[in-house]
Amino acid sequence: QVQLVESGGGLVQAGGSLRLSCAASGGTFSRYALGWFRQAAGKEREFVANIGWSDDTTSYTAVVRGRFTSSRDNSKNTVYLQMNSLKPEDTAVYYCAAKETGTSSTIFSGRRNYDFWGQGTQVTVSS
Numbered sequence: 001q002v003q004l005v006e007s008g009g010g011l012v013q014a015g016g017s018l019r020l021s022c023a024a025s026g027g028t029f030s031r032y033a034l035g036w037f038r039q040a041a042g043k044e045r046e047f048v049a050n051i052g053w054s055d056d057t058t059s060y061t062a063v064v065r066g067r068f069t070s071s072r073d074n075s076k077n078t079v080y081l082q083m084n085s086l087k088p089e090d091t092a093v094y095y096c097a098a099k100e101t102g103t104s105s106t107i108f109s110g111r112r113n114y115d116f117w118g119q120g121t122q123v124t125v126s127s
Contacts, residue, residue: 022036023076023077033104035047037095046061069084087125093122
């Protein structure tokens, strides 16, 4: 079973950048597909980005495409979400999630696909 811990959230002005990290432990990190989700106050948790086990396969929700980039370093058991050109509507708690896929390149955008979740990190973008 893998444990996930997010970090890197904070308060930033609109147009600024943040890089979120999600450190994993307790499993073979390279066997997991990872996802990023976010939940704004009073809203459902929504998909943001994902990345396959080998860093070659990613996808993004339309509203962040071109601004956010997901990457991973399997040697450090860490996945990253680089967020640029942040907007107030990006304000939310950001979660990383993991699903064991072995060496399959399949990636997932549904919350129910993921088996393990971190506790989340708050991102607040001021206007």
